[in-house]
C-alpha cells in the first residue's frame with residue numbers, strides 16, 4: 315500500500331485520537347456537571363471515569379460469555395468504553411491492518427470508499443481505518459454505514475468520526491442504522507466490511523444466518539470482510555465454524571485466495587472444535603498517556619494484543635497468496651521442552667518440531683523434523 319509513512323508503531327494520528335479527541339468528546343458529552351464540560355481532562359476526571367471502566371471491565375470478564383447485558387444503555391459504560399476499551403480494540407484493528415496491508419491496498423485506486431461497520435459500537439474499526447487512509451497521498455472520500463442495536467453509542471461513534479475526519483482532512487458521510495446486524499439495510503456495493511467483537515455478543519437466528527451472509531458476501535468488493543473477535547476459545551471456534559460454512563455454502567471454492575488470513579488453505583478448519591483454538595497474540599503496549607493512567611487504575615498494564623480473526627477476500631478481489639506447498643501457519647505456542655508446535659492443515663493441526671516457530675509465524679516444512 316502506498317502510504318506516506320509505514321506505520322511501525324503508533325502514529326501521531328493515533329495519539330490525537332486517544333489522548334485529545336476522545337477525552338474531550340467524552341468530557342463534553344458525559345460530564346455530570348455542565349461546568350466541567352469544556353475544561354481540560356484532569357486527574358479528577360481520570361479518577362471519576364476510572365470507576366466506570368473498572369465496573370465495565372468486571373462486567374466483561376465476569377458475565378461473558380453466558381450473559382451480555384445491554385451495557386451501552388448506560389451513559390457511564392459508553393464513556394468507559396470510549397476512554398479505555400476503544401483504544402484496546404483499535405490496537406487490534408491497527409495490528410491487523412498492518413499485517414494485511416495488501417488487502418487494504420485494493421482500496422487504494424478508489425476515489426470513493428463505502429465501509430460497513432457492523433456492531434460498530436463507537437465506530438472503533440472505522441476510526442482506526444481513518445488513521446490508515448489519512449496517510450495516503452490522495453485522500454479518498456468515505457461513506458461509512460454504522461450498524462448497532464444501540465443507537466446511543468452509534469451517535470457517539472458518528473460524532474467521533476466526524477471530528478476525526480475533519481482533523482485529518484477526509485471528506486466523510488456517516489449513516490447510522492439502529493438494528494440487529496442481520497436486519498440492517500445493506501448498501502448495494504460495499505468496499506470493506508468490518509465486524510469487530512460482535513459475534514461473541516450476537517448470533518443471528520439460524521434461519522437468518524445463511525441468507526444474510528450470502529447477501530453480504532455478494533455485495534462485497536475490494537477489501538472483503540474482516541471479522542475480529544476476542545482470543546477466547548468460544549469466540550474463536552464460533553468464527554472457525556462460520557468460516558467453514560462460508561466456504562461450503564457461499565464461497566464454494568477451496569482456493570486459498572478466497573481468504574486473506576489467517577488461513578493459508580481453504581480446507582476445513584482443524585481448530586473449529588476440540589481442545590485447541592486459533593488465536594494470535596503479539597507483544598505490544600498500547601500508546602497513549604490516558605490509556606496508561608487507566609491501566610494503572612485497573613492494576614493491569616496491557617503488554618499483549620490478543621485476538622481471533624478471519625479476513626475473507628471479496629468474490630472479485632482474490633487475496634495474494636504465496637504459491638508454496640511447503641509453508642504452514644503455526645497455531646500454538648511452544649508445547650513442550652522438545653520445541654514442538656502445532657501447524658495448521660486442513661482438518662488437522664499437526665505437531666512438528668521447530669526451533670524458532672511461534673504462534674502466528676509462517677514456516678517452511680523443508681528441513682523440519684516431524
Ligand SMILES: C[S@@+](CC[C@H](N)C(=O)[O-])C[C@H]1O[C@@H](n2cnc3c(N)ncnc32)[C@H](O)[C@@H]1O
Pocket residue numbers: 386399400403404432433434435436437438439461462463464467493494495496509510511512515516517
Ligand atoms: C464489544 S462491542 C464492539 C464495538 C466495536 N465494534 C469495537 O470493536 O470496539 C459489541 C457491539 O455490538 C453491538 N451488538 C450486540 N448485539 C448486536 C446485534 N445483534 N446486532 C448489531 N449490533 C449488536 C453492541 O451494542 C455493541 O456496540
